[in-house]
Amino acid sequence: MKKALIAMSGGVDSSVAALLMQQKGYACTGVTMKLFENEQAGIKREKTCCSLDDVEDARSVAYRLHMPYYVFNFTANFEEEVMDRFVDAYAHGCTPNPCIDCNRYLKFQRLYQRMQELQMDTIVTGHYARVAYDADQKRWLLKKGLDVSKDQSYVLFNLTQEQLAHTCFPVGELTKDQVRHLAEENDFLNADKPDSQDICFVPDGDYAGFIERHTGDSAKPGDFLDLQGNVIGKHRGIIHYTIGQRRGLGIAAAHPLYVCRIDPVRNTVTLGESSALFARELIAEDVNLITCDAIPVPIHVQAKIRYRQPAQPAMAWQTPDGKLHIRFDVPQRAITCGQAAVLYDGENVVGGGTISWVSEPESV
Structure with missing residues (x-):
């Protein structure tokens, strides 16, 4: 019997993924990656993933499916590979996507290594995407999920041929409504659980506040420039801004202004009208x-x-x-x-x- 390691976030998608793999005849083991001490930061369960409540939700589903279940502590890896990269990107005037780094370095690197160490055949997540093998090209392919509104293939582009050969996305063949229906049919307590929103370690959306707490340094104010390079005001530090941002600039102008450029070397933020974006x-x-x-x-x-x-x-x-x-x-x-x-x-x-x-x- 083939063995599957199910990455269980506590949400409905990964729970149904476990159910579907069992129905396919796999011997399944559930695992939750503990990435961040959310409760210590006062993060509510409906706002994020990886909280203590999420662990209990995942454990409940695993128990219902008679699956072994474990929690792996990856907090040190998460800080180095995701949080530190996030902070560094903003310091260099970029806007990162930490979910991509989490998939790349945690789910499909650290957890993938655990799968191999445990001599299992495949790693399974609740992503809305699909994996297929092209016999003519002799390549594994990553495909969009069938539910276009939920497709998550964008955040999985870093998957390698080796990883794709040992990865399964069961809910990629279903719509979200079908997933919730399966969860209800099987009396999963998280059948109606809201999808996680925002970044798990910045649930209030205050990226700059998180960066300042993480580094222990305050953002350095600098100049707002217009498209001609003229100083038109003072900004609060480049970590407060991203390209296309309009709100929170504090600049009075005849026309709406947007962040068009961020220069971390000169510590300037250039503003312009929408056409300059x-x-x-x-x-x-x-x-x-x-x-x-x-x-x-x-x-x-x-x-x-x-x-x-x-x-x-x-x-x-x-x-x-x-x-x-x-x-x-x-x-x-x-x-x-x-x-x-x-x-x-x-x-x-x-x-x-x-x-x-x-x-x-x-x-x-």
Whole structure:
């Protein structure tokens, strides 16, 4: 009998994933990764994942399914691989996606290693995505989840061929409504549990406040500039801002102003009108490709520059140093360094990387 290690967050998706794997005949073991001491920070369970309540919810489902269940303490790894990277990105004027780092370094690195050590066959999560094998190409593929409104393939683009060969996303074949229905049918106590929102270690959305507490340093104020480089005010520190931001600037102007550039070296934040946010090209680093080994010549793709954005038509190719160059058919709004650029060919994830350069704005 094949063995599956189920990553259980305490939410309905991973709980139903465990149920589905059991129904497929796998011997399942549930595990929750303890990443952050949420209760110590006063974080409510409905706002996040990984809380003590979430552990108990996961344990309850595992007990109901007669599965062994364990909690693995990865708090030190989480701080180093996710929280520290988050803080460093903001300090360099970027806006990171910590869920991507958590998937890459915790779920599919640390937990994947545990799966191998325990001599199990596959790791299972509640992500809305799918894995398939292409016999013609002899490659494992990462596909969008069938529920388009819940698709999470964007945050999984870093998966390698080896990892995909030993990964299963059972709920990727279902809609959210179907998942909740299965949970209700099986009397899971978390059948109606709300989806986790926000970043688990910053549930109030105050990223700057978290960064200051984490580093012990206060953000350094600097100059707001207009597009011509003139000083038009003072900002509270670059960690308070992200590209495209409008609220909380404290600048009076005849027209709405948005954050257009962040310069960590000069400690300046440049503001402009919405039209100054549109750019056509980007370069992404730390590239991982899934459908191919390389993209030496330009190919037609659809590309996403943020999780909730619909994929947009573009050309993509790799530069001689392996970076990913993307040119959109039409300029895109608020392309942001630190976010992921993920390429799609229909329902297949081609690959992606972390945005490190954005071209000058174009009028639209």
